[in-house]
Amino acid sequence: xxxxxxxLIMCGGAGTRLWPLSREGWPKQFIALFxxxxxxxxxxxxxxDRARFARPVIVTNxxxxxxxxxxxxxxxxxxxxxxxxxxxxxxxxxxAGTAFAVAREADAVVLALAADHVVRDRDAFTAACAxxxxxxxxxxxxxxxxxxxxASTAYGYIRPGKAIAGAVRKVAQFVEKPDEAIAARYVADGxxxxxxxxMFRAETLLEEYRSVDADSVAAVTAAVETAGRDLGFVTLxxxxxxxxxxxxxxxxxxxxxxxxxxxxxSCGWSDVGSWRAVWELSPKDADGNAARGTAVFDDARDCxxxxxxxxxxxxxxxxxVVVATGDAVLVARQQNGGLKRLVAKLxxxxxxxxxxxxxxxxxxxxxxxxxAGDRHQVKxxxxxxxxxxxxxxxxxxxxxxxxxxxxxxxxxxxxxxxVHENESVYIPIGxxxxxxxxxxxxxxxxEVQTGSYLGEDDIVRIEDxxxxx
Amino acid sequence: xxxxxxxLIMCGGAGTRLWPLSREGWPKQFIALFxxxxxxxxxxxxxxDRARFARPVIVTNxxxxxxxxxxxxxxxxxxxxxxxxxxxxxxxxxxAGTAFAVAREADAVVLALAADHVVRDRDAFTAACAxxxxxxxxxxxxxxxxxxxxASTAYGYIRPGKAIAGAVRKVAQFVEKPDEAIAARYVADGxxxxxxxxMFRAETLLEEYRSVDADSVAAVTAAVETAGRDLGFVTLxxxxxxxxxxxxxxxxxxxxxxxxxxxxxSCGWSDVGSWRAVWELSPKDADGNAARGTAVFDDARDCxxxxxxxxxxxxxxxxxVVVATGDAVLVARQQNGGLKRLVAKLxxxxxxxxxxxxxxxxxxxxxxxxxAGDRHQVKxxxxxxxxxxxxxxxxxxxxxxxxxxxxxxxxxxxxxxxVHENESVYIPIGxxxxxxxxxxxxxxxxEVQTGSYLGEDDIVRIEDxxxxx
Numbered sequence: 011x012x013x014x015x016x017x018l019i020m021c022g023g024a025g026t027r028l029w030p031l032s033r034e035g036w037p038k039q040f041i042a043l044f045x046x047x048x049x050x051x052x053x054x055x056x057x058x059d060r061a062r063f064a065r066p067v068i069v070t071n072x073x074x075x076x077x078x079x080x081x082x083x084x085x086x087x088x089x090x091x092x093x094x095x096x097x098x099x100x101x102x103x104x105x106a107g108t109a110f111a112v113a114r115e116a117d118a119v120v121l122a123l124a125a126d127h128v129v130r131d132r133d134a135f136t137a138a139c140a141x142x143x144x145x146x147x148x149x150x151x152x153x154x155x156x157x158x159x160x161a162s163t164a165y166g167y168i169r170p171g172k173a174i175a176g177a178v179r180k181v182a183q184f185v186e187k188p189d190e191a192i193a194a195r196y197v198a199d200g201x202x203x204x205x206x207x208x209m210f211r212a213e214t215l216l217e218e219y220r221s222v223d224a225d226s227v228a229a230v231t232a233a234v235e236t237a238g239r240d241l242g243f244v245t246l247x248x249x250x251x252x253x254x255x256x257x258x259x260x261x262x263x264x265x266x267x268x269x270x271x272x273x274x275x276s277c278g279w280s281d282v283g284s285w286r287a288v289w290e291l292s293p294k295d296a297d298g299n300a301a302r303g304t305a306v307f308d309d310a311r312d313c314x315x316x317x318x319x320x321x322x323x324x325x326x327x328x329x330x331v332v333v334a335t336g337d338a339v340l341v342a343r344q345q346n347g348g349l350k351r352l353v354a355k356l357x358x359x360x361x362x363x364x365x366x367x368x369x370x371x372x373x374x375x376x377x378x379x380x381x382a383g384d385r386h387q388v389k390x391x392x393x394x395x396x397x398x399x400x401x402x403x404x405x406x407x408x409x410x411x412x413x414x415x416x417x418x419x420x421x422x423x424x425x426x427x428x429v430h431e432n433e434s435v436y437i438p439i440g441x442x443x444x445x446x447x448x449x450x451x452x453x454x455x456x457e458v459q460t461g462s463y464l465g466e467d468d469i470v471r472i473e474d475x476x477x478x479x
Numbered sequence: 480x481x482x483x484x485x486x487l488i489m490c491g492g493a494g495t496r497l498w499p500l501s502r503e504g505w506p507k508q509f510i511a512l513f514x515x516x517x518x519x520x521x522x523x524x525x526x527x528d529r530a531r532f533a534r535p536v537i538v539t540n541x542x543x544x545x546x547x548x549x550x551x552x553x554x555x556x557x558x559x560x561x562x563x564x565x566x567x568x569x570x571x572x573x574x575a576g577t578a579f580a581v582a583r584e585a586d587a588v589v590l591a592l593a594a595d596h597v598v599r600d601r602d603a604f605t606a607a608c609a610x611x612x613x614x615x616x617x618x619x620x621x622x623x624x625x626x627x628x629x630a631s632t633a634y635g636y637i638r639p640g641k642a643i644a645g646a647v648r649k650v651a652q653f654v655e656k657p658d659e660a661i662a663a664r665y666v667a668d669g670x671x672x673x674x675x676x677x678m679f680r681a682e683t684l685l686e687e688y689r690s691v692d693a694d695s696v697a698a699v700t701a702a703v704e705t706a707g708r709d710l711g712f713v714t715l716x717x718x719x720x721x722x723x724x725x726x727x728x729x730x731x732x733x734x735x736x737x738x739x740x741x742x743x744x745s746c747g748w749s750d751v752g753s754w755r756a757v758w759e760l761s762p763k764d765a766d767g768n769a770a771r772g773t774a775v776f777d778d779a780r781d782c783x784x785x786x787x788x789x790x791x792x793x794x795x796x797x798x799x800v801v802v803a804t805g806d807a808v809l810v811a812r813q814q815n816g817g818l819k820r821l822v823a824k825l826x827x828x829x830x831x832x833x834x835x836x837x838x839x840x841x842x843x844x845x846x847x848x849x850x851a852g853d854r855h856q857v858k859x860x861x862x863x864x865x866x867x868x869x870x871x872x873x874x875x876x877x878x879x880x881x882x883x884x885x886x887x888x889x890x891x892x893x894x895x896x897x898v899h900e901n902e903s904v905y906i907p908i909g910x911x912x913x914x915x916x917x918x919x920x921x922x923x924x925x926e927v928q929t930g931s932y933l934g935e936d937d938i939v940r941i942e943d944x945x946x947x948x
Contacts, residue, residue, distance in 0.1 A: 030792075306828055308821040320805065321832050323499075325821045326812035330796065336789065339803045341810055343795035352777040352794045359775055363790050380849040381859055381925070385900075386883035388857060388925055390850055410881045410903055412927040414855035431854075432929045434879055434903060456850070456857055456927045458881040460901045 015139065015209070016118045017057035017066040018107040021050050021078065021125030022094055024071075026353040026364070027284055030338040031316065035366035039126035040077050043288060047085065050078070050125040054087045056132055057121070062139070064115065065089060069107045071097060075243050076373040076476070090114070092237070095248035100206075101262035102254035105219055105230040106246055112212035113234060119146050120215070122208045122259075128291060130278025138177075138275045142209045145178045150271040151210040151218065152178060153264065155202025157276045161193035164283055165203040166260070168272050169196075181270035184260065202272060205279060206260070218267045226262075229253035240477065285331035286344040289314035299324075303334075314344065338363040373476040374399050375452070387464045389457045393418070393447040400474035401444040407461030407468065409437040411445070416453035419446040442472060484608065484678070485587045486526040486535040487576040490519050490547065490594030491563055493540070495822040495833070496753055499807040500785065504835035508595035509546050512757060516554065519547070519594040523556045525601055526590070531608070533584065534558060538576045540566060544712050545842040545945070559583070561706070564717035569675075570731035571699050571723035574688055575715055578696075578703040581681035588615050589684070591677045591728075597760060599747025607646075607744045611678045614647045619740040620679040620687065621647060622733065624671025626745045630662035633752055634672040635729070637741050638665075650739035653729065671743060674750070675729070687736045695731075698722035709946065754800035755813040758783040768793075772803075783813065807832040842945040843868050844921070856933045858926045862887070862916040869943035870913045876930030876937065878906040880914070885922035888915040911941060 024037045032038040039050040047055065057063040066089040070078050075093055082089060092110055094103060104122050111118040121139060129135050142152040155168045164187065171182035184204060188196060220227045233250035264270055280287050292300035292314065299307050303317030311328040318335045333340040342349060357364045369378040374397035381388040393399070393416075401421070411420070411434060418429040421444040422437055428448075429435050437443045439461065447453035471478065493506045501507035508519040516524070526532040535558040539547050544562055551557060561579055563572060573591050580587040590608060598604050611621040624637045633656065640651035653673060657665060689696045702719035733739055749756050761769035761783060768776050772786030779793040786803045793801065802809040811818060826833045838847040843866035850857040862868070862885075870890070880889070880903060887898040890913040891906055897917075898904050906912045908930065916922035940947065 304829060306821065306824050308824055309817050317808070320803075320808050321825070321829050322808045322810070323821055323825055324810050325817045327799065327810060330810065332808070332810050334789075334803070334808045339786070339789050339791045339801070339808055341791070341793050341796060341799065341801050348778050348794045352775065352792055355775050355777055356790070356792055360773060360790050380857060383883065383923070386923075386925070388849060388859075390857075408901055410879075412879045412929075414852065414927065414929050432877055434905070436903070454852070454855075456855070456925075458883065458925045458927075460881075460883050 013115060013118070014060070014062055014064040015057075015121045015143065016064045016111045016115060016212075018104065018111060018120050018122045019050070019053055019066055019068045019089070019125050020100060020103055020107070020122065022069060022071040022074065022097065022103060023126065025126070027349055028282070028288070029349065029353050029356075030333055030335050030340050030363060033364060033367055035073070036077065036371065038282065040074070040081060043282060044128065044291060048081060049128060049282065051081050051085050051087075052129070053123055053125050053127070054082065054089070055085060056129060056135060057123070058087065059136075062136065063121070064118075067092065067107045067111050067114075069094060069103045072245070077371060079242075079373075080371070090244060091242070092234075092244045092246055095246055095251055098251065098254050098256040100259040101219070101257040102226060102230050102251070104259045105216065105227055105254070106234055106251070108212045108215050109231045109234040110244065112216070118212045119143065120210055120212050122210075124206055124281070126282060127205070127207070128278070128280045128282055131276070134275065134277035138273050138277070139209065141176055142178060142273045145175055145271055145273075146209040146211060146214075149211060149214050150174065150178075150269050151208055151214060151264065151267060152271045152273055153181065154205045154207045154209075154275045155272040156205050156279045157274055158197045158201070158203055161190060161197045162203065163187055163190055163193050165281075167193075167196045167201040168204050169199070169201050170272050170274075174271055178271050178273045181272050184265045184270075202274060204260070205275070205281070208259070208264075214269065215263065218263050218269060222262060222266055223255055223257070226254040226257075284345070285314060285333075285342065285349070289331065289344055312344070336368045373397075375447075377457075380456075382464070385460055385462065387459045389459070391445070391455050391457055393445060393453040395447055395450050395452065397453075398446040398475050399444060400469075400476075400478065401442060401472040403440060403442045403470050403472070404461070404468050405440065405470070406463035407459045408439045410458040411435050411437070412456045412458075414454050414456055416447060416451050417449045418453050418455060419448045420444070421446075482584060482587070483529070483531055483533040484590045484612065485533045485580045485584065485681075487573065487580060487589050487591045488519070488522055488535055488537045488558070488594050489569060489572055489576070489591065491538060491540040491543065491566065491572060492595065494595070496818055497751070497757065498818065498822045498825075499802055499804050499809050499832060502833060502836055504542070505546065505840065507751065509543070509550060512751060513597070513760060517550060518597060518751065520550050520554050521598070522592055522594050522596070523551065523558070524554060525598060525604060526592070527556065528605075531605065532590070533587075536561065536576045536580050536583075538563060538572045541714070546840060548711075548842075549840070559713060560711070561703075561713045561715055564715055564720055567720065567723050567725040569728040570688070570726040571695060571720070573728045574685065574696055574699040574723070575703055575720070577681045577684050578700045579713065581685070582703060587681045588612065589679055589681050591679075593675055593750070595751060596674070596676070597747070597749040597751055600745070603744065603746035607742050607746070608678065610645055611647060611742045614644050614740055614742075615678040615680060615683075618680060618683050619643065619647075619738050620677055620683060620733065620736060621740045621742055622650065623674045623676045623678075623744045624741040625674050625748045626743055627666045627670070627672055630659060630666045631672065632656055632659055632662050634750075636662075636665045636670040637673050638668070638670050639741050639743075643740055647740050647742045650741050653734050653739075671741060673729075674744070674748060677728070677733075683738065684732065687732050687738060691731060691735055692724055692726070695723040695726075753814070753818070754783060754802075754811065758800065758813055781813070805837045842866075844916075846926075849925075851933070854929055854931065856928045858928070860914070860924050860926055862914060862922040864916055864919050864921065866922075867915040867944050868913060869938075869945075869947065870911060870941040872909060872911045872939050872941070873930070873937050874909065874939070875932035876928045877908045878912075879927040880904050880906070881925045881927075883923050883925060885916060885920050886918045887922050887924060888917045889913070890915075
């Protein structure tokens with residue numbers, strides 16, 4: 011009996027191609043684009059069978075650590091969570107996860123998966139993993155090649171070479187994203203899309219990477235060896251990790267190694283790289299219109315509406331994506347090559363809407379601003395069962411809290427009291443205070459702040475369960 | 480010295496062509512589409528010169544009485560305000576206003592104006608009124624004909640006949656909205672657009688109307704004679720008014736009378752009958768894009784964005800109107816012939832967004848829902864200086880009020896207390912209570928309701944300054 015495959019889930023990216031749903035603070039892989047789970051959660055569920063897959067290793071950015079923990083809790087999954095102290099592209103991230111896997115299990119076979127891809131046919135995926143395993147164990151780096159469904163110009167292609175074992179073949183060549191004419195030829199010639207998901211023996215990958223850039227592998231390995239542990243997270247050593255050269259795994263390893271193999275995969279795959287891809291994956295009415303939220307169409311075709319709260323009405327238009335969130339509305343051609351440029355413009359004009367959502371997640375729960383005036387702000391605050399905000403005080407504002415669901419334990423200076431639904435409590439300016447949910451259901455409260463300055467940075471943290479500055 | 484012209488302002492309409500800004504509860508004529516004033520206010524200001532114009536008569540729907548009063552107060556204007564108990568189209572409305580004018584001033588000359596039109600050149604308008612006056616006094620019904628700026632198919636046309644006096648000519652014929660080819664011929668032949676604004680001796684109009692439908696004129700005249708007075712409004716008698724036949728003034732009088740005259744008017748006129756008309760009247764950037772609120776354009780041309788709070792971003796589109804309000808977003812071709820159909824669909828699916836805005840106006844001020852959950856709702860309430868809500872109680876909810884600006888006088892059962900900024904008060908379920916602004920600046924408060932039922936209809940009114948049921 012051989013040991014199972016170690017899934018290595020890469021979820022540190024901060025893509026802008028699905029703005030305004032995807033934002034820096036809560037990017038695409040954590041959004042439930044289809045159904046109830048995020049693509050990160052679906053990716054975790056895809057490797058949940060412990061007979062085939064070992065405990066996963068997750069590599070993410072430190073900024074996303076509490077999102078990852080929360081989304082794992084939601085699906086009852088667990089994993090080793092490695093925190094990158096800074097972004098270094100996929101090469102160092104995969105190398106770090108691989109070094110961690112090999113430290114945990116000598117001779118590990120690693121399955122490196124992007125957390126923001128859709129796979130509709132889980133069985134086909136599992137079967138491809140099973141077919142790739144012996145070839146990977148044999149010392150190949152097996153990449154999952156997607157059988158093209160169209161002559162796409164959005165992906166790199168793989169030219170397959172001679173057979174290795176069963177459906178697994180040598181990689182003859184990785185080729186860059188083509189133009190349309192060349193893409194059509196590639197498809198006719200049996201090339202695959204490069205999905206950016208791989209299987210390999212940990213040692214194979216590290217050897218190949220080392221042969222190209224030994225210093226970076228040494229840096230990453232050191233970052234794993236001297237990693238800290240904090241609140242259950244593995245914190246890669248910042249000084250060591252900083253020495254790794256930022257590079258994608260394709261450039262670092264795949265395009266140079268002689269050990270690349272490819273297995274064809276037909277599993278309803280998409281990297282959901284554009285709003286058009288979301289539309290393609292969504293159920294549509296007879297006019298080709300897709301809708302999430304309340305949408306009304308008149309004389310509209312092939313449109314995609316995603317609406318948080320507002321009703322969205324379309325008239326006399328076609329091929330548009332309309333995304334209406336509380337603080338930002340996108341109206342764009344579905345085939346939106348310009349979205350990256352648009353988001354760059356937004357970042358210059360109103361950076362707030364590229365950075366975070368109206369609803370801001372915290373390790374203890376979330377808050378959302380409901381109203382803001384010159385001298386007041388209203389927020390809805392949700393605290394998870396057992397969650398506890400930092401012990402804090404404010405220089406410039408007082409706060410009224412009205413509990414509308416659940417039970418709060420509220421500390422104000424020396425006193426602690428329990429506040430129930432439909433009760434309120436007042437936090438005078440300058441008072442040391444803390445909010446906690448001692449109950450079994452989420453605590454919801456409405457906070458009304460009044461004062462001369464209401465910025466998030468007017469928080470003096472005296473003590474914090476989550477070790478934030 | 481002859482007596483001045485009596486302006487008769489028609490502002491009872493509830494158009495849908497500018498949805499979602501225009502809604503039944505606060506329609507187009509009351510919206511500040513351009514600059515700080517609504518078209519109703521601009522219309523009032525256009526006839527503010529008391530040397531030329533007498534105290535205006537306003538005919539509006541009973542539902543809009545407090546909006547009219549508030550908008551008059553804002554511009555320091557006053558008028559006799561006639562309330563229609565029901566909608567009967569423009570014929571009975573103009574007849575009622577005219578009957579009221581003649582009762583106030585025998586031999587009155589009336590200037591009937593739509594409240595939802597834009598006139599950019601006020602001097603040209605005033606000059607046309609002066610030129611029309613002697614002809615109207617002479618017994619003609621003078622309609623203002625707009626010199627066409629394009630071969631529009633959106634208006635009825637007027638074929639002018641022989642000269643009467645100066646620039647005023649007989650009307651040879653009123654013609655229906657034409658198709659494009661015919662419109663072009665009309666323009667070449669010197670026809671005018673029918674603006675639907677008129678000047679006439681009161682007795683002339685009533686005589687002509689009587690010759691076609693004497694019963695309706697008798698009904699309307701009776702409704703004026705037996706009208707009540709309530710809070711300063713003139714309430715047309717519902718029983719009498721109900722007997723009038725609903726018909727437009729064009730059909731009732733203009734297309735049959737032999738006394739129709741027309742004066743050409745070039746005054747930057749628009750009836751703002753579509754979003755395209757709004758775009759035409761708005762300042763635009765080099766790409767032809769107009770924006771109110773925060774908009775970011777990339778590869779977009781000839782678009783119009785109106786955004787309340789959200790940032791609106793457009794990419795790769797042209798000739799669109801995008802209107803983003805807190806609860807409804809419209810995306811449509813600017814030349815939106817289908818908007819009426821779209822709003823009819825919306826009325827079936829989500830009538831709320833066709834009926835009222837998120838911000839609901841009341842005679843004492845306004846409120847806006849900020850957040851709604853299963854068992855709680857949060858509102859921002861603004862009470863005008865001197866404003867007072869009804870003495871009321873609720874069966875199903877308690878309320879927390881936090882004053883964030885100004886000072887409140889709060890009655891709870893037998894006690895009255897003054898509540899200042901940053902203070903709160905609790906209204907237990909079932910308690911008789913009242914909110915009043917005794918101060919000189921607007922009172923703003925945040926209301927947090929909790930309870931099992933939070934509908935607006937859970938109000939038992941015990942006493943009300945504004946005589947609402």
